[in-house]
Amino acid sequence: GENVEQHPSTLSVQEGDSAVIKCTYSDSASNYFPWYKQELGKRPQLIIDIRSNVGEKKDQRIAVTLNKTAKHFSLHITETQPEDSAVYFCAASLNDYKLSFGAGTTVTVRA
């Protein structure tokens, strides 16, 4: 089955700086890569996703890049704000089915 590894497990950044989270996956057939944000005690919520037919996608301050050859994808958050503090999970799947999640990255934005 699919195995997703996520790094780092914790990330502390100064407000206004950028944050980068990296994930690798094992199944070359995977073609859908979403990122979820989970605030303390809340449900995971989709913040951005990318499919294998594109290499980069941006939505305001967040962007995701995908390198299918190397089987890795990354989340970039620019101009971080305190409300970006949360746990972020990457995931991979084939045809949007049965997401395999990374272990999560706890992001803390220092004011």
Place this chain on the structure above:
Amino acid sequence: GAGVSQSPSNKVTEKGKDVELRCDPISGHTALYWYRQSLGQGLEFLIYFQGNSAPDKSGLPSDRFSAERTGGSVSTLTIQRTQQEDSAVYLCASSPYRTAGNTIYFGEGSWLTVV
């Protein structure tokens, strides 16, 4: 419309007792998932239902765990003879299952504590 609804939101049970967790997916969503999240951990896939197809039970950790989905809508996850290691948040999710663009939406979860 309403999101994925789960009940109970919190459950404390004694070791050895059975528990049932309920999930009401978003109306019209044909795909339904159960995931488990242990404290400080990632999300572990348990089971997947899609329409009338046989469910994918490959993630269920033991035969104490079972799930059903009645009428293609509401699902119940049952844990028999609960153990302390079953303590976790059980998250249900649903998606519309199109050929592309299937955003998966999570419920708030059922927090299970086995004492």
